[in-house]
Amino acid sequence: MVDLITQYEAIKDEVKLSIDNILDNAQFINGPDVHAFKEELESYLGAKHVIPCANGTDALQIAMMALDLKPGDEVITPSYTYIATTEVVGLLRLKPVFVDCDPKTFNISPEEIRKAITPKTKAIVPVHLYGQSCDMEEIMEIAKEHNLYVIEDNAQAIGSNYTFIDGSIKKTGTIGHIGCTSFFPSKNLGGYGDGGAICTNDDNLAVKLKMIASHGQSKRYYHDVVGCNSRLDTIQAAILRIKLRKLDEYIDSRRKAAAFYDQAFANNDKITVPYRCSKTKHVFHQYTLQLDESIDRDALVEYLASKEIPSMIYYPVPAHKQKMFQQLETRCGSLETTDWLTSRVISLPMHTELSEQQLSYISSEVLNFIEKN
Numbered sequence: 293m294v295d296l297i298t299q300y301e302a303i304k305d306e307v308k309l310s311i312d313n314i315l316d317n318a319q320f321i322n323g324p325d326v327h328a329f330k331e332e333l334e335s336y337l338g339a340k341h342v343i344p345c346a347n348g349t350d351a352l353q354i355a356m357m358a359l360d361l362k363p364g365d366e367v368i369t370p371s372y373t374y375i376a377t378t379e380v381v382g383l384l385r386l387k388p389v390f391v392d393c394d395p396k397t398f399n400i401s402p403e404e405i406r407k408a409i410t411p412k413t414k415a416i417v418p419v420h421l422y423g424q425s426c427d428m429e430e431i432m433e434i435a436k437e438h439n440l441y442v443i444e445d446n447a448q449a450i451g452s453n454y455t456f457i458d459g460s461i462k463k464t465g466t467i468g469h470i471g472c473t474s475f476f477p478s479k480n481l482g483g484y485g486d487g488g489a490i491c492t493n494d495d496n497l498a499v500k501l502k503m504i505a506s507h508g509q510s511k512r513y514y515h516d517v518v519g520c521n522s523r524l525d526t527i528q529a530a531i532l533r534i535k536l537r538k539l540d541e542y543i544d545s546r547r548k549a550a551a552f553y554d555q556a557f558a559n560n561d562k563i564t565v566p567y568r569c570s571k572t573k574h575v576f577h578q579y580t581l582q583l584d585e586s587i588d589r590d591a592l593v594e595y596l597a598s599k600e601i602p603s604m605i606y607y608p609v610p611a612h613k614q615k616m617f618q619q620l621e622t623r624c625g626s627l628e629t630t631d632w633l634t635s636r637v638i639s640l641p642m643h644t645e646l647s648e649q650q651l652s653y654i655s656s657e658v659l660n661f662i663e664k665n
């Protein structure tokens with residue numbers, strides 16, 4: 293699904309030099325690269341504060357811990373997402389309220405958010421799924437009306453943006469009160485291990501987030517609140533600095549690959565290519581097709597595998613159907629679209645190193661299967 297080796301080849305010398313330098317100085321924890329990366333990411337995103345942390349799941353957990361929510365408070369999230377988004381809600385003994393997604397963008401539906409709000413609702417967690425922004429104008433409007441926090445799960449969409457009606461453009465992750473992202477190796481900005489970051493434009497929240505990520509520490513050995521230990525390693529920060537400089541280039545490669553797929557599947561009425569919302573730049577963390585009911589998805593996966601083409605189902609089981617949540621208190625409305633999509637989607641290889649030859653081979657094999665069946 294990804295080709296991290298070829299991508300590495302192009303930056304190998306720079307990465308090795310950086311890592312060597314860290315090894316020579318033994319500054320493994322909170323070395324100078326961590327601070328430099330924090331500042332460079334702030335400037336790339338146009339965010340006032342970035343707080344690096346250990347992974348994207350921690351970022352979400354720390355964000356939720358900073359809002360002083362009480363057990364039983366309701367947090368609205370999509371069910372159609374990676375489990376981490378909803379898991380931290382359960383972990384903090386908050387109540388996940390699963391909301392359906394838009395059938396075109398697969399992102400959380402603002403209309404469904406409105407229907408799910410109760411006096412207990414405290415926060416909304418929109419997930420910019422596959423690399424395209426949720427309808428943030430609507431979501432921020434709803435949040436304002438009902439006095440709710442918005443935590444963006446930007447793990448799949450770093451570098452994407454959203455254009456507001458007044459023409460202003462903001463990067464995803466910087467629109468809500470807090471934005472969370474992941475530097476898992478296969479993410480659009482991926483390290484060579486785990487990593488994550490939280491960002492906010494709110495000075496008070498920034499202080500709190502930083503404190504929680506560091507054992508609730510206000511100054512060394514003085515602990516004001518119960519926090520956790522979540523740091524970005526210096527080595528990962530150094531690698532991410534190098535890759536951040538190339539992020540826009542990486543995004544362009546992904547968008548080019550997506551455009552190739554789009555064109556290859558354009559005239560097939562059994563395949564729906566990813567919808568492109570005009571208000572956001574799709575950064576294609578995933579390229580996900582929706583298959584017509586007549587297509588046997590398992591057979592397609594198997595056929596592609598027999599041609600040495602990997603494919604994945606993101607996600608086969610939506611959050612509201614996970615065993616984890618059968619034991620926890622949750623609430624949800626109709627999740628028709630979510631249930632339908634989980635049975636119909638398939639993601640094709642998507643990364644920065646796809647050649648036209650590979651793209652053409654992959655798409656023609658998908659089409660071959662569909663014609664024959």
Ligand SMILES: *Cc1c(COP(=O)(O)O)cnc(C)c1O
Nearest residue numbers: 347348349374376377447474476
């Ligand atoms: C990857 C991902 C996360 C979690 O990130 P980790 O760094 O693996 O903890 C959270 N939410 C979404 C939508 C993701 O894709």
